[in-house]
Amino acid sequence: MPTRAAPHSPVTQALARNRLGVPAVTAFVLAAAAPLTVVAGSAGTGFAVTGFVGVPVVYLTVGVLLAVFSAGYVAMARHVRQAGGFYAYVTLGLGRVPGVGAALVTQLGYNCLQISLYGAFGAVAADLAATRGWYLPWWLCAAAGWILVAVLGLRSVRVNGRVLATLLLLELAVVVVFDIVMLAHPAAGGVTLTALSPARLADPAAVAILVGGLAGFVGYEATVVFAEEVRDPRRTVALATYLALGLIAGLYALSTWAMTVAAGPADVVAAARAHDADLFFVLAAPHLPAALVDLGRLLLLTSLFAALLAFHNMVARYAFSLAREGLLPAVLGRTGRLTGAPVYGSLLQSGLAPTALGTFAGAGLDPIRHVFFTGGVTGGLGVLVLMAATSFAVLGYFARDRRGEPAWRRVTAPAVAAVTLTAVLVVTVAGFGALLDLPGDSPLRWLLPAGYAVAAVAGAGWALILRATRPRVYAAIGLGPDSVTAVPATPSGVSRSSPVHA
Known part of the structure; x- marks a missing residue:
C-alpha cells in the first residue's frame, strides 16, 4: 500500500547535533552518579x-552485571539515535503500548532522583554554612541550588558539559588522594585484601548491598539520552558508557577497600556506625592538612550540585523526546534557537522542583532521610524496572533484525541481564520496606513501588487511546528525529513503514 508523509508530523524538532564528544558525555553521566556522594x-x-x-x-x-547489561544496550544504541533513551528502546523492542508505559515510568523515576538530590544539597549546604556561623534552613540552601540549576539548564549542552567536567575532575582528584592516603596508612595488620574476597558474596547481607550498590550506579545508563547531540553516535555512546561504568566501579571498589584498610577489616563496621556518612573524611583526616579535608567536604556539595545539573538535563531531554512525538504538550518539544537545548522541557523541570520542595519543607520532613534517601531509593527502583524492561526490549529488537551484531550482544548478554535484573527487581520490591527502614505496617513499603505500576498502566492506556483517536500521533511513537511519520493513504492512518510494532 502506498504511503505518504503525514502533515503536521509531531516529529518536528531535533536537539543540537555534533555538540558532544566522549569526555563531555562521560562527564554528564559520572556527575549524575555523584561518585563522591556515594563514596x-x-x-x-x-x-x-x-x-x-x-x-x-x-x-x-x-x-x-551492568557490563553484561550494557553489551546489548550499547549494541542497540548503535542503531538508534534519539534522546528517548529507555522509552525509545522499549518502544522499538516491545511495541508502542509498553513503550508509552515505560515513558511515564521514566518520567516518574528520574524526577524522583533529581528532586531527591535537593534534599541532600540543602542539608549539606546548611551544615557548611553553620560552620561559618550562618544558620540557614535547608530549604533555603536548596532554593539557591535550584536557581543555579534552572539557569544553567537553559544554556547550551556544551556549557553544561564544561561545568560538569570541571567539578567532576576536582571531585575525582580528591577521592583518589584520600584513597591513596588511607592505603598508605593501614590499620594494625597492614594492607589486606579481605574485603575484596569473592567468598564474601555468599553472605546473605551481600544481597542488601547489591541492591544499594545498583542505586550507586544510576546515571551511567543515560549516555544514550545524549545520542542526538554527539559527534559520532556509533562510537561516542559506546565508549562513554563503558568508560563511565569502568570508572564508577573501579572508584567505588577502590575507595571502600581503602576504608577497610585504614580502619581494619575487623573494625570498619564499628567505625562506620560511629561516624556514618563522615567515615571517609574521618579516616583520612589525621594524615592530611585540615584545609584539604575541608575542601573534600565542600566538593561533596559540588558533587551533589553536579548530579542535580546532570539529572536536570536528562529529565528535560526525556520530556522533549516525548513531546515532539505528541505524548506530552507540543511546547515541550521545542528547542532554543541559539543553544539547541530543550528549553521548555528544562523550564518544566525547574517548575516541578520548587513545588515538591515546598511541600516537603511545609510538612517538616527531614531533608536526608525523607527527601534524599527515600526519594533516591524510590527513583533507583524505577531505573531498575526500566533496565529490566530494556533488556527484554533488546532481545525483541534484534529478533526482528540482527543488524550485523554478534550473538553475544543480540541474545546472550541481554538474556542474562533480563533474568538477573528481574530477579534483583523482585528481591528489591519484596524487601523495599526494609531497604527504606520503614515500620513493618507502613503502607509506603507497597505504595511507593506501586506508583510505577500505576504509571506503566496509565501510559499503556494513553497509548491505546491514541491508537483509537489519533492514529497519526500513535504512528510516530518511537520514531525520533530522523524519521518521517509515514501513514497509508487510507482512513486508518496506521503506518506500515514504521520500525516499531503495535
Whole structure:
C-alpha cells in the first residue's frame, strides 16, 4: 500500500547535533552518579547498616552485571539515535503500548532522583554554612541550588558539559588522594585484601548491598539520552558508557577497600556506625592538612550540585523526546534557537522542583532521610524496572533484525541481564520496606513501588487511546528525529513503514 508523509508530523524538532564528544558525555553521566556522594555518604552507611565488610567486592560485582547489561544496550544504541533513551528502546523492542508505559515510568523515576538530590544539597549546604556561623534552613540552601540549576539548564549542552567536567575532575582528584592516603596508612595488620574476597558474596547481607550498590550506579545508563547531540553516535555512546561504568566501579571498589584498610577489616563496621556518612573524611583526616579535608567536604556539595545539573538535563531531554512525538504538550518539544537545548522541557523541570520542595519543607520532613534517601531509593527502583524492561526490549529488537551484531550482544548478554535484573527487581520490591527502614505496617513499603505500576498502566492506556483517536500521533511513537511519520493513504492512518510494532 502506498504511503505518504503525514502533515503536521509531531516529529518536528531535533536537539543540537555534533555538540558532544566522549569526555563531555562521560562527564554528564559520572556527575549524575555523584561518585563522591556515594563514596563519602552511601558507602559508609552501607557498612554501618548491614555490618557487611565485603562492600568493595559487591561494587565490582555490580559493575560486571551492568557490563553484561550494557553489551546489548550499547549494541542497540548503535542503531538508534534519539534522546528517548529507555522509552525509545522499549518502544522499538516491545511495541508502542509498553513503550508509552515505560515513558511515564521514566518520567516518574528520574524526577524522583533529581528532586531527591535537593534534599541532600540543602542539608549539606546548611551544615557548611553553620560552620561559618550562618544558620540557614535547608530549604533555603536548596532554593539557591535550584536557581543555579534552572539557569544553567537553559544554556547550551556544551556549557553544561564544561561545568560538569570541571567539578567532576576536582571531585575525582580528591577521592583518589584520600584513597591513596588511607592505603598508605593501614590499620594494625597492614594492607589486606579481605574485603575484596569473592567468598564474601555468599553472605546473605551481600544481597542488601547489591541492591544499594545498583542505586550507586544510576546515571551511567543515560549516555544514550545524549545520542542526538554527539559527534559520532556509533562510537561516542559506546565508549562513554563503558568508560563511565569502568570508572564508577573501579572508584567505588577502590575507595571502600581503602576504608577497610585504614580502619581494619575487623573494625570498619564499628567505625562506620560511629561516624556514618563522615567515615571517609574521618579516616583520612589525621594524615592530611585540615584545609584539604575541608575542601573534600565542600566538593561533596559540588558533587551533589553536579548530579542535580546532570539529572536536570536528562529529565528535560526525556520530556522533549516525548513531546515532539505528541505524548506530552507540543511546547515541550521545542528547542532554543541559539543553544539547541530543550528549553521548555528544562523550564518544566525547574517548575516541578520548587513545588515538591515546598511541600516537603511545609510538612517538616527531614531533608536526608525523607527527601534524599527515600526519594533516591524510590527513583533507583524505577531505573531498575526500566533496565529490566530494556533488556527484554533488546532481545525483541534484534529478533526482528540482527543488524550485523554478534550473538553475544543480540541474545546472550541481554538474556542474562533480563533474568538477573528481574530477579534483583523482585528481591528489591519484596524487601523495599526494609531497604527504606520503614515500620513493618507502613503502607509506603507497597505504595511507593506501586506508583510505577500505576504509571506503566496509565501510559499503556494513553497509548491505546491514541491508537483509537489519533492514529497519526500513535504512528510516530518511537520514531525520533530522523524519521518521517509515514501513514497509508487510507482512513486508518496506521503506518506500515514504521520500525516499531503495535
